[in-house]
Amino acid sequence: MKAKLIMSGLAALGFMAGTSSVYAQDDAARDAIAERLAPVGQLCLQGQDCGTAAAPPSDSSSGGDIDGEGIYGNVCSACHETGAAGAPVRGDEAAWAERTEQGFATLLEHSINGIGAMPARGGNPNLSDEEMEAVTAYMVEPVMEVPELGGGDEAASEESATEEGAVEETAAAEDEAAIEETAVASDDAASEDDAAATEEASGGSGLDGEALYASSGCVACHASGVAGSPVLGDADAWAARLEKGTDELYASAINGIGAMPAKGGNPNLADEEVMAIVDYMVAEVE
Incomplete structure (x- = not known):
């Protein structure tokens, strides 16, 4: 009698264990399916707190990892290595003297917007402001002290804002002088x-x-x-x-x-x- 009771108990335990194993396998399968169906990313709108889903900022935003020398070689060297159209040659302190006195912010503005015979962004509209900052820094590095790149120089920003009116006035005067000179040459x-x-x-x-x-x-x-x-x-x-x-x-x-x-x-x-x-x-x- 005892032997039958023991056998019955063992059979019951075996059935319960098997049932538990089946449930555990079903749970694992459901978890695996849920994982496969989970979204691969998260939409994050500007101004929302997206937590760890937000992508890390690009290193290029600081300008520190941008190859200013490479951009110079591909875009700017054609004029600034030969002095074409009156462009100041890189490293020529005499040619850069009056320009460096205007400050780095003004030189950067001229690089971005163009001045005289030099077109905006050296003729390559695909260059970003950060790339123009890096290549301008590389170009003038031999003849002046370059501020920290990436917008960290507040003094340069203030200088740019202060001189904006003067720069526009100078550009207008240069345009007017060029027109007058052309008219005189045409008359002569x-x-x-x-x-x-x-x-x-x-x-x-x-x-x-x-x-x-x-x-x-x-x-x-x-x-x-x-x-x-x-x-x-x-x-x-x-x-x-x-x-x-x-x-x-x-x-x-x-x-x-x-x-x-x-x-x-x-x-x-x-x-x-x-x-x-x-x-x-x-x-x-x-």
Whole structure:
């Protein structure tokens, strides 16, 4: 009798253990399915507290990991190693003296927005402000003390805000002087025959395409073939472009094409002035 009771108890225990094992396996399977169906990420809107789901800030935001030297070599060296179009050569203290006196913030603003013959962002609109800060720092490092990058220099920010009006006034004065100089040069160009030739070369607009070519910044690239630009007077380099027709050349010059920014990086030029420059450059190879 005792033996039967013992056997019955062992059988009951075995059944309970088996049932528990089945339940445990079912729970594990459900957990695995839930894990596979779980979302792979979390939508986090600006201003919300997303906890650990928020991505860490990019190192490039500080500018410390940006290769300023590499950007300089790819974009800026064409002019700043040769002095093309009056660009100050890197490391030339005399050429940089008056510029460094304006402070790093002003130099950075000129790099971003352009000044004189230099187009905005060196002619590469894809460069970010942080990349421009890094390449500007690399460029002037041999001739001045560069502040900490990444917006940490509050004094530089204050200096930039203080000098903003003065910079705009200086730029306006330079533009006005350039216009007056162009007008004087055009008046001194002399005879009626010369004036008629100039008008014909500019498509009948009466604008002096040659003077605009020299003063607008186009000469910086088209005199030496920077970034693959066709050199002025090189018939072979211009042949394929001339086949497209004058209207397409106008559109490319006004809107930009390839490495050339819109209006050659000089947004102050009117469409008619850009067209006059194109007419002059075409006339040099026809």
